[in-house]
Amino acid sequence: MSSTTADAHAGGHGHGHDHPKHLAHHFETLEQQYGSGKLGIWTFLLTEVLFFSALFVAYTMYRAQYPEVFQFASQYLDTNLGAINTIVLLFSSLTVAWGVRNAMLGQHKMLCINLLLTLACAGGFMGIKYVEYSHKFHEGTLWGGHVDSIFKADPADISETMKEHSHAWNGDGELVAVKDLDPVFRQRLGLFFAVYFCLTGLHGIHVLIGMILLTWLLLRAMKKEFGPDHFGAIDFGGLYWHLVDLIWIFLFPLLYLIS
């Protein structure tokens, strides 16, 4: 809002402007509108980081207290699946960034393809995550409070079938029955999985939200709504998706690569 425009519109109202098509009523220029969106999404991402922060603190605190538990527990996580998911998400970051470029250049078709690829990667990630989760529910490698968990302090609380079939490699490379582990140690394994499921679960929810967002952007892109003077939504959605990737980039080594 600059005072030099005042005289031209003296006595009139803001609606007298030649308002560009994509400019909302309360902004003066497209730059102001885009800059506001950009600052808004970065501020939002900051709140997202803080939203995850408590869980990272929980991870740090419990790992610092029980390093041997976390080391032991990581044998239950499939590093290969985790690595594939990491690659899938990294690739999706590429496609979404490419999509922003497409929008800026007005390449409608490539934008749709890139958004579709990103969406496919997100779906693939969730598919692999589903395989991992269902495996854990099947094996009973769950947080201690779950009925089917094998990580309960009192062996009597573990279901009979699980008790017989659950084994783990101990630190000396020997296979031991989970029911014969030290009760406190076993309980803390449950705590590891509490942290694991909270972290990956919350991340998974963010992937799902991202998929909804990407679908919405794709539908709009198919209607050719985006172009060189109007790519804010793609840009901001892309930034959100990068954050979801970035959090996984931290989760993968912290959870899967402990040794």
Added chain:
Amino acid sequence: MTPSTNTLERTNYLNATKGFMSWFWTIDHKRLGLMYMWSVVAAFILGGFFALKIRMTLMPGAVDFASQTAEQMNAYNNAFTVHGAVMIFLVIIPSIPAALGNFVVPMMLGAKDVAFPRLNRFSYHLWIIGALLFTGTFFIGNLDTGWTFYPPYSTGSTDNTVILATLGAFVLGFSSIFTGLNFIVTIHKMRPANMTWFRMPLFLWAIYATAVIQILATPVIGISLLLLLVEKTMSIGIFNPELGGDPVFFQHLFWFYSHPAVYIMILPGMGVMSELFATFSRKPIFGYKSIAMSSLAIALFSFIVWGHHMFLSGQSQLMSVIFSALTFSVAVPSAIKVFNWIATMYKGSVAFTTPMIYGMSIIWLFGIGGLTGLFLATLGTDVQFHDTYFVVAHFHYVMVGSALFGFIGGIYYWWPKMYGRMADNFWTKLAWFMSFIGFNLTFLPQFVGGSRGMPRRYAGYGTEAGYDSFNYWSTIGAMILAVGLTMALGTLIYSMFRGRKAPSNPWGGVTLEWQTPTPPPEHNFEIDAFPVGDPYDMNLCEYNGEEEGFLPVNPRADDPCVADVAIDPVYFEPESENAPA
């Protein structure tokens, strides 16, 4: 006579569109601000009802202590829990930022709206959902955890009302985050070209500092409440000692938000105070930069002092010592503000209007509330005062005495702008007097009782405990306070319909919101741009008897506030060399 700058008879934002949906689905920040204000008032009445219930239970002789049944005691636990949770999450946190902030911030910036109007509407709808979830607890059981929701009790033996309540607080948290985010972007991006950071009104600085806390602290309570929910519903175990978890960890997370939240409550009130003291002393605010910077300092310090809530929770002694020392640091920027307000009045031409009286009484109330905070920051004394009525009295002096009085003072200050009418001078002052007397009578005895060991959260004490006189005066005070606050509300509602029509600038403020007709048009201003200079240069406007308000000394030719005032044409002729560029 109707002031020439009053637009009640013309089109303004109140009558531009009609019908329920034109309000409920609006993106106009002014309407959202008003809806927030009335919603907060409704929630305040609910919370106030429970406050009176607490005081009635504790009135000596009202309930026979020895023969209380378990149900009665549970009902008491429910009363103080709902009172605390409603007052904090539904009332004080959204009061000034969401209600007054929404109404005032864009106009102070000379803007048409906040940066994200639809997000703003979404925040308000989240508030409603959160409020419904909270009220839902009344129908399914007895919420009795205290507003802090500490595990393992909250996740263990208490009933499932905790799920609804934490879900409600979670949703309200996002309402607060989006409001804060909106204000940060609005203040960064929508300032007029020549409004530099240090030409912003101090209310904007306070709202900005508040927004910083809102976006940095609130996500942490969000995740903590989410973890509490999965703990309660799925026994995840992160806070459960039976599963190897740590309940004290929850307390750390909780206070990492909830201590900064105290400044979410008080900083906007301080912002209102700065506006009141400058306007009603007819003097530029004393120490502008130090007030602005102290807001940011308070926001910063608020994040490093949370451990003083946990001196007796089993944190290490070293940590307690460090937190104690850090806590004292908050006193410095708080005191800077108070000294600056007092210095602003010095040799000023102080007008004892209703908003100013609220402002001045806050110096007394915040003085007591702030200084008793130092007793609680001191390790040795806190061991004595912990969980006593001393603490209760302390935070009521800050949150009710300062934040709520600031809210009411702010409402009276901007009320003419909101509804285009003036509240009655005599009755508003009488309402203030009753509230002030009632408030002090309620909480001063609690300092004394608390310092003699009267524990908080007890459903009764029995005469032999020796606290009867404190409870007696507290309850009497609470009733006077209730009458005072009801009167204050009554003056507002009466003036909405019968009040004298207000001029655009009844108080002589020189910030931009006073430079538009009252009530403002839909898009705030009828002219496009403003000259922005010193926000507290009181020589810019002058009292005019026929207008019964203030008019600019050097009005612009196109200024709709004065264009059709036909009083003294010579007087209003702009002096071209001084006319704004």
